[in-house]
Amino acid sequence: MAGRLDGKRAIVIGAGSSGPGWGNGKAAAVLFAREGAKVLCVDVNEAAAAETAGIVAEEGGTARAFTADVTKSEQVAALVEDAVAAWGGVDVLQFNVGILGLGGPVEASEETWRTVLDVNLTSLFLTCKHVLPVMERQFEASGRGGAIVAISSIAGIRDIGVPYVAYNTTKGAVVPFVRSVALQYAKQGIRANAVLPGLMNTPMIREPLKEAYAGGDVEKMIAIRDAQCPTGKMGDAWDVAYASLFLASDEAKYVTATEIVVDGGITARIA
Numbered sequence: 001m002a003g004r005l006d007g008k009r010a011i012v013i014g015a016g017s018s019g020p021g022w023g024n025g026k027a028a029a030v031l032f033a034r035e036g037a038k039v040l041c042v043d044v045n046e047a048a049a050a051e052t053a054g055i056v057a058e059e060g061g062t063a064r065a066f067t068a069d070v071t072k073s074e075q076v077a078a079l080v081e082d083a084v085a086a087w088g089g090v091d092v093l094q095f096n097v098g099i100l101g102l103g104g105p106v107e108a109s110e111e112t113w114r115t116v117l118d119v120n121l122t123s124l125f126l127t128c129k130h131v132l133p134v135m136e137r138q139f140e141a142s143g144r145g146g147a148i149v150a151i152s153s154i155a156g157i158r159d160i161g162v163p164y165v166a167y168n169t170t171k172g173a174v175v176p177f178v179r180s181v182a183l184q185y186a187k188q189g190i191r192a193n194a195v196l197p198g199l200m201n202t203p204m205i206r207e208p209l210k211e212a213y214a215g216g217d218v219e220k221m222i223a224i225r226d227a228q229c230p231t232g233k234m235g236d237a238w239d240v241a242y243a244s245l246f247l248a249s250d251e252a253k254y255v256t257a258t259e260i261v262v263d264g265g266i267t268a269r270i271a
């Protein structure tokens, strides 16, 4: 059976997971490979990148692990060069990196603010800075453009009740960033879209959020977040990965400059 990404060369940024289990980037990398893509699994954590690439290899897919801090332009340039050297181009960029940083403007330190902006947003800017010329060149040479999928959050369009102003701000900014790139490059065969996950049960939430929700009790935090969702359950990394898969694939060839909300309906209700 044909895979939905057969022949595609993908870069997944933040392809590891910040704890045991499935993060959004890890699930996307593995799913993209299952659907036929070659995947460059990029993470600042060497072991996490290697673990995801290892899962792909065990399943018979094609992946390379690459260690890079995507807040550093030269490291981003190197990872894009690696993909081009290995596979001749880049068809898909899935950008998944995101960290939390608690506090409003008074409580959060200036360092927290700058770090969250750097990791969640400047890294997206740098990644596009280095990937877009590759996609543009390959479109001119062969009519093969590219698809960019950036992971935002409903925290960028709604207040979800946890005071983390830096996180909310960066996630909101992903949407106009993607829209702007999409419209600038529409005639170059490059699409750009965002996925806005709702409350998801991924490793990312465990340590940073357990204090904010439930005095350090992870299980209680999970129960509280589950109860907030209209379905009675948070989503998981695969829900985000499948939305990314659609946007990365040619099935979405006329979908650009927009967002897919993956939130079990939570943003549709008042309280």
Ligand SMILES: NC(=O)c1ccc[n+]([C@@H]2O[C@H](COP(=O)([O-])OP(=O)(O)OC[C@H]3O[C@@H](n4cnc5c(N)ncnc54)[C@H](O)[C@@H]3O)[C@@H](O)[C@H]2O)c1
Residues within 6 Å of the ligand: 013, 014, 015, 016, 017, 018, 019, 022, 023, 024, 025, 026, 042, 043, 044, 045, 048, 068, 069, 070, 071, 096, 097, 098, 099, 119, 123, 151, 152, 153, 154, 196, 197, 198, 199, 200, 201, 202, 203, 204, 205, 237
């Ligand atoms: N879990 C949720 O409830 C939820 C909800 C909405 C949106 N999101 C978004 O999903 C994305 C990540 O989710 P996840 O569950 O995969 O998180 P995760 O923390 O498990 O994975 C993110 C990966 O990014 C890597 N990373 C961090 N900084 C990096 C850097 N500077 N350079 C390269 N890699 C770096 C980490 O090492 C980690 O492996 C984030 O953008 C987050 O904002 C999550």
